[in-house]
Amino acid sequence: MKVLFLCTGNSCRSQMAEGWARALLAGKAEAFSAGTRPGDIVDPRAVKAMAEAGVDISGQKPKSLEIYKDQAFDLVVTVCDNARETCPVYWGAGRKLHRGFDDPGTLSGPGAPDETAMPHYRRVRDEIKRFVKELPEILERL
Numbered sequence: 001m002k003v004l005f006l007c008t009g010n011s012c013r014s015q016m017a018e019g020w021a022r023a024l025l026a027g028k029a030e031a032f033s034a035g036t037r038p039g040d041i042v043d044p045r046a047v048k049a050m051a052e053a054g055v056d057i058s059g060q061k062p063k064s065l066e067i068y069k070d071q072a073f074d075l076v077v078t079v080c081d082n083a084r085e086t087c088p089v090y091w092g093a094g095r096k097l098h099r100g101f102d103d104p105g106t107l108s109g110p111g112a113p114d115e116t117a118m119p120h121y122r123r124v125r126d127e128i129k130r131f132v133k134e135l136p137e138i139l140e141r142l
Contacts, residue, residue, distance in 0.1 A: 001029040002094075003135070004073045006080075010035025010062040012043040013079045013101050016125055019050050019057040020132040028136065032073075038062035043105060045114070049121040053129070075139065079128070095142050099131055 003021055007014035014033035021031030039062045050057045073094040081100040104124045108117035 001074045001139075002072070003029050003031050003075045003077065004068060005031070005033040006065065006076060006078045007033070007035050008037055008080055009039045010064075011039040011041065012046040012103065012105060012121075013124065013128065015042045015057055015060050015062070016046055016050055016128045017077070017079055017132060018060065019055045020129050021135070023055045024129070024132050025135065032063075032068065033060075034063045034065040034068055036065055038064050045104070045117055045121045046125075048114075049104075049118065049125045052122070053125060075135075075142075095139075097138070097142070101127055101131075 003025075005014040005017040005021070010033055014035060018031045018033035021029055025031065042057060042060050042062060047058050076094055076096050078096075078098045079101050081102050101124050102120070104117065104120035107120040
């Protein structure tokens, strides 16, 4: 099974989802992530939050949806909190699912110190983990 997690910047939530899927669904699914307007780097606080949970996403890079335009996915999941308006529409074959998660960077505000920001990143990280763990059951119902 091939799963693609989509977001706008592909720098935080979709990267966390890809990391969790690689860790939790190894042997059951291949995980990928992309965005419509990918940033230059994966959000360092997302990397830190995932490392605290034992998942290394430091080697991942933001990717454009364009690189996957000729690939088929079994499931495409949009993870932006406002994905219905701004995240990509995936026209390829496969099932589509929207599960929005808050943007921890927006919640903490620009320039927030780690002690203010990291609780938001940890909460979203844990919500994404719970969702990814439930994906096999969710897929059975789709």
